[in-house]
Amino acid sequence: MKNIQEYFLLMLIVGTVALIGNWIGYDIFSIQAVLGMLVLILIASLGQLLSQLIPMKIPSVVYVIIIGIILSLPNLPWGPYVVEWTSNIQLLAIATPILAYAGIAIGRSWTDFVKMGWKAMVVCLLVLFGTLIGSAIIAEVVLRFQGII
Amino acid sequence: MVEITQLLKDWRLHVIVLGIVLITEAIGIIELTIGPGMIVLLPMLFAIVFGLILYFTPIIKEKQSKNAEPIITIAVTLLIAKIGVTIGPDLGNVIAAGPALLLQEIGNFGTIFLALPVAVLLLGMKRESIGMTHSIGRESNLGIIYDKFGFESAEGRGVTAIYVFGTVFGAMFYGLISGFLATFTPLHPLSLAMAAGVGSGSMMAAASGSLIAAYPELETQIIAFAGASNLLTYATGLFVSIFIALPITEKLYKLFWKWRGGENQ
Known part of the structure; x- marks a missing residue:
């Protein structure tokens, strides 16, 4: 409590x-x-x-x-x-x-953020993009297969 | 953990946030058409930018910034409550979409298959790429990696990097990209809504928010699907990271370095 x-x-x-x-x-x-x-x-x-x-x-x-x-x-x-x-x-x-x-x-994280090298930034961007697009493609296939969309 | 009383009494912080909300909501939603696609600029995205800018002015002191952090975690439960009451009346649809909801969780490995090869094969990154790409690096993933490899290890530095990047840029990125993908690619907004449940409240809000702005007629279903998927990621994320994602990342890392003919590390 x-x-x-x-x-x-x-x-x-x-x-x-x-x-x-x-x-x-x-x-x-x-x-x-x-x-x-x-x-x-x-x-x-x-x-x-x-x-x-x-x-x-x-x-x-x-x-x-x-x-x-x-x-x-x-x-x-x-x-x-x-x-x-x-x-x-x-x-x-x-x-x-x-x-x-x-x-x-x-x-407060901004200084750490700008200190990251460009390589790390590229990879991090792909990490964020990868999880979204990976899930979206699978969802698209299954939802179409089920006839929901 | 900061005392909540202290958070409550930080009136300076709450008044500043009210000011940001008044201005950003008055600006409203701005839709930019780019070719056949559309980028949606939401008040919440302006709010991040304004908050960040204010941090570098004397208006925000270190104290406000420190207090703001635990408030996010607590306030996100309000968002989750709204998602709960949106799923309730739509529960039948969510259950009908169960197979898609479950299977799209596998798509979270997209980070490994997309980011790891680029990191290792193209950019020649070492073991920091393991921490960086095994997941989108939220708090629980920090815990897993620090626990297994140590905070100072290469893997530890990698997971810190994705954590910081996601914290600063994650909601912004998802807010900009998901509306664009829905309008520019054949991907259906409901598929993207499911994908929006990446396991972070603010990233999900931004991603589903821009989908709602672009497809207001699908609002209820977008919220229900994004919320249910986010809940699944919360529930399974830790387990999946430890037993599936991290082992796959390590195996692939070794394989990629073999391909590079590298000295294997």
């Missing part, structure tokens, strides 16, 4: 910033959007809490995603509310503040 309130408050701050971004960027601001953000914050906090309570080495994000799925199953009584409220919150609006924090944090 250590510092779960603080986790909650921190997500309340980030969530509020994302909610404002959701308003500015996507013109969505309503009671429903506020409720949607609150639900997301609660899901995230609950996942955090479970990962502390359950003594297994499972990353908290696994709990978070499972709670999210269960709460939004449409045939459960609360499902339609959760889906409707949270659909007012854009994924992109949540990502913007997170990547703003990331930008501020990576400043």
Whole structure:
């Protein structure tokens, strides 16, 4: 149970910033959007809490995603509310503040980054590209074979 | 681990982030058409750049930059919660796409087959290429390599390099490239959505974000597929790296150096 309130408050701050971004960027601001953000914050906090309570080495994000799925199953009584409220919150609006924090944090890695030689940079670029294109090609083949796309 | 209270109280940091969000969301999504393809510039990509620029001004002090790092990990759970509630109503589709989701995880070895030959055969890199190319080098991969070879080893330097590169440039790169690949190549946006689950929250957000901007009508499925694939990578990544990816990388490394007729190291 250590510092779960603080986790909650921190997500309340980030969530509020994302909610404002959701308003500015996507013109969505309503009671429903506020409720949607609150639900997301609660899901995230609950996942955090479970990962502390359950003594297994499972990353908290696994709990978070499972709670999210269960709460939004449409045939459960609360499902339609959760889906409707949270659909007012854009994924992109949540990502913007997170990547703003990331930008501020990576400043400290910048000197290491520019010190890398060009060879290492080329190889690293291929590493990033390779995992994306490798997975995309396999997914494309299987999805076509299944007739999904 | 930093005290969370300390993160909470860093109002200077939160206000700066709010400022960045206000400006970048007001700029909005910019789509650049390049031939038949399209590059999508998202507010989140501007946010990285603005944050980085601010780091080099007196507005950001060392303290803010240090505090920002643990906040990313905590805040990513909000993103994951949103993915969870998007998968819920779409669960049937995600399960139907299960075979593709599972098999595309193998595609993560693309890093080895693409990057390792270039590193060894073309650029003549030594053992640092093993650490650099066995995976996209996130935190768990750092752990594996440091544990097996040591932080100061050539392999250790290699994995540090890809970690730093991915941290600084990963989200930016995936944000720019995935929308372009979806519009420029025959690859379907849903295939790229699955591929976007590389095992890093911010990289996945950037990659799937640019797909959503280019194909808004597929938004729900893009988020669901990217999120499910990312979850699979989180769940299997460590295991796959230790027992499959790293051994393959080491074998191929030896083979490539034999081809080079090199003195084998």
